[in-house]
Amino acid sequence: MLALNYRGPYRVRASQKPDPVIEHPNDAIVQVLRSCICGSDLHLYHGLVPDTRVGTTFGHEFVGTVVDIGDSVQNLQRGDRVLVPFNVFCGSCYFCQRELYGNCHNTNPQATAVGGIYGYSHTAGGFDGGQAQFVRVPFADVGPTKIPDDLLLEDALMLTDAFPTGYQAAEMGGIREGDTVVVFGAGPVGIFAAKSAWLLGAGRVIVVDHLEYRLDFVRNFAQCETIDFKSVDDMAIHIKKMTDWLGADVCIDCVGCEAAGSALQRLTGVKLKMQAGSATVLHWAINSVRKGGTVSIVGVYGPTFNAVPIGNAVNKGLTLRMNQASVKRHLPRLMEHIRAGHIEPHKVITHRMPLEEVSDAYHLFSSKLDGCIKPVLIPPGVTV
Structure with a gap:
């Protein structure tokens, strides 16, 4: 064959x-x-x-x-x-x-x-x-x-x-009616997560990426707002400005180990393979979600060490949920x-x-x- x-x-x-x-x-x-x-x-x-x-x-x-x-x-x-x-x-x-x-x-x-x-x-x-x-x-x-x-x-x-993974990403967010949901990544899984967030009752859906053609696609397919992260100095501050300085109710990582955005994370996680991938999006999600909010992770990472800001997650009282679909x-x-x-x-x-x-x-x-x-x-x- x-x-x-x-x-x-x-x-x-x-x-x-x-x-x-x-x-x-x-x-x-x-x-x-x-x-x-x-x-x-x-x-x-x-x-x-x-x-x-x-x-x-x-x-x-x-x-x-x-x-x-x-x-x-x-x-x-x-x-x-x-x-x-x-x-x-x-x-x-x-x-x-x-x-x-x-x-x-x-x-x-x-x-x-x-x-x-x-x-x-x-x-x-x-x-x-x-x-x-x-x-x-x-x-x-x-x-x-x-x-x-x-x-x-x-x-x-x-x-x-792709569709079940995006749907489970939204489901693990525990979305309640009217919630603001931020999805990191406008690939197929992120696109389906954004669409699924509406199906589960979200009141506002925002998708973050840096490729204009993908942002155009997700705007049309999932009727959402978008952010080009290359135009943003500080992701957490930017999302807090968009959400009355509270942060999003739910942040979803649909990117995983090859995330761009942080040169240091990409160097240590992708180029030098010192970590289980670039944790850029994990930092963004943990720092952008509101206190008491939920971070859902379906992005693929390796099986070894990764530098995740777990102290921020603890001090903010976050719920972290993740798994293969x-x-x-x-x-x-x-x-x-x-x-x-x-x-x-x-x-x-x-x-x-x-x-x-x-x-x-x-x-x-x-x-x-x-x-x-x-x-x-x-x-x-x-x-x-």
Whole structure:
């Protein structure tokens, strides 16, 4: 099959790899119809995620058709079209029973923290991902969800990660009716977090970024205010000026370890890899939220030390909430919002490119070229 092949930082290519096979009776093989490049894939691409091994296939956002199943699979049949949550989860451990699918205890040998994730290095279980023609899907009775006939394929694609992650980011903020919510990052997850904040009752939504095309996009898609952080001297002071000097009720970090804005944080966290990424946005969020407010974090950081102003958080009495999104828990509600016309997730897709051009797609997305918000890869031979 054709699949992304990681050869080292900034080096990915499409090449032939062996087709995946059933390795366990509860496996399924899925022929990929669409896959995305996620902003967190860029952390892999840039060499920032430990134990990202040469030969790995990335891709944790994909939909496809079931072409083979193991002997124990009962909930799927060959020919079913499915969306596959980015979490690889068993469905039966202590955490899965509590719908914390992103913390599954049985799908990652490094299970002290995150559960398994498709195509996200051996720190997340070492599973190959869906930027390929075919992918092996373990625990096929609990992870994949059949795509309803009334759901657009590319809406289903956004339900594998970006939309549920943005929605959980807003949900973890504990938004109350009328709250002011600040979202840091106008990538796809930040865009969905801003839209979700309205769905949860926010009275005011502000999105922070520095790329004008992304700020334009989120203003139109999520009907929010925006801040270009390059035009701001002090983010906390600026947001307090906008909020009667109280601060925002909720601040959401949808950026993670590659945040710009602080030269020191970027040097120590990204260039020199002395920390688990640049903590710029964590500083902004903790310092910009009001006393007694909530900071929600879905931005991806590394597993090691990071210099976070925890004293400020303690003295302000903040609530900090964070996790990988438990995609499957959110699917029924998010499908309701799509059916009701509250949101059209596929409209964040700006580029559709053949899998053969995956190197160009990563360069386009990483370098923020051509107004790219969300790129989708289409494997060869796919006609839908």
